[in-house]
Amino acid sequence: DIQMTQSPSSLSASVGDTVTITCQSSQNILRHVSWYQQRPGKAPRLLIYTATNLQIGVPSRFIGSGSETHFTLIISGLQREDSGTYYCLQSQHKPYPFGQGTRLEIK
Amino acid sequence: QVQLQESGPGLVKPLETLSLTCAVSGNSISDDNWWTWVRQAPGKGLEWIGEISHTGTANYNPSLKSRVIITMDKSANQFSLYLTSVTAADTAVYYCARDVEAGCVLDHWGQGILVTVSS
Numbered sequence: 758d759i760q761m762t763q764s765p766s767s768l769s770a771s772v773g774d775t776v777t778i779t780c781q782s783s784q785n786i787l788r789h790v791s792w793y794q795q796r797p798g799k800a801p802r803l804l805i806y807t808a809t810n811l812q813i814g815v816p817s818r819f820i821g822s823g824s825e826t827h828f829t830l831i832i833s834g835l836q837r838e839d840s841g842t843y844y845c846l847q848s849q850h851k852p853y854p855f856g857q858g859t860r861l862e863i864k
Numbered sequence: 865q866v867q868l869q870e871s872g873p874g875l876v877k878p879l880e881t882l883s884l885t886c887a888v889s890g891n892s893i894s895d896d897n898w899w900t901w902v903r904q905a906p907g908k909g910l911e912w913i914g915e916i917s918h919t920g921t922a923n924y925n926p927s928l929k930s931r932v933i934i935t936m937d938k939s940a941n942q943f944s945l946y947l948t949s950v951t952a953a954d955t956a957v958y959y960c961a962r963d964v965e966a967g968c969v970l971d972h973w974g975q976g977i978l979v980t981v982s983s
Contacts, residue, residue: 800973848968
């Protein structure tokens with residue numbers, strides 16, 4: 758099975774900052790990665806699909822990049838509502854593992 | 865507007881079968897999508913359980929494969945999850961979701977339902 762290693766596990770940043778979250782795949786998964794935001798007590802929300810495509814309605818400060826085994830989610834100009842946990846998900850091969858999650862705290 | 869809503873018992877006894885249903889509105893489950901179940905144990909990350917296509921083809925996480933079945937009822941526009949022989953480790957919030965790209969791009973989610981396994 759493909760493993761997704763996500764880092765960091767948590768980070769703290771201020772409004773207006775830029776943060777980067779990474780996911781490393783144990784195998785080449787081309788561009789089959791999506792990113793999700795989960796606020797406490799809520800269902801996950803799709804942000805990015807196929808590594809770089811912004812889901813409709815998601816602010817453009819969310820940027821996805823990467824291919825093959827290395828993927829990043831950049832959030833620029835942090836807003837307070839960006840607080841939550843972020844997950845990557847690979848979809849090249851079943852079963853589809855999520856990353857371990859990155860908890861983002863806005864100071 | 866696509867909406868998904870999970871329903872089912874919030875409490876299941878050990879070794880019994882967990883049964884959940886996801887009612888879909890705003891999208892026919894007969895359309896060219898896959899329909900997915902994901903769970904999240906308390907304080908933990910997300911785990912993909914399995915999926916079913918509009919044709920009824922199902923795929924499951926091998927870690928659960930011997931215990932899980934996903935079915936669909938096109939007349940009711942809903943799909944269901946059955947997990948047998950549950951233990952406390954199956955206590956989780958269970959989410960249903962729509963996979964819009966047949967490649968686990970989950971663009972619409974239900975609100976989730978907490979299922980506790982306890983006697």
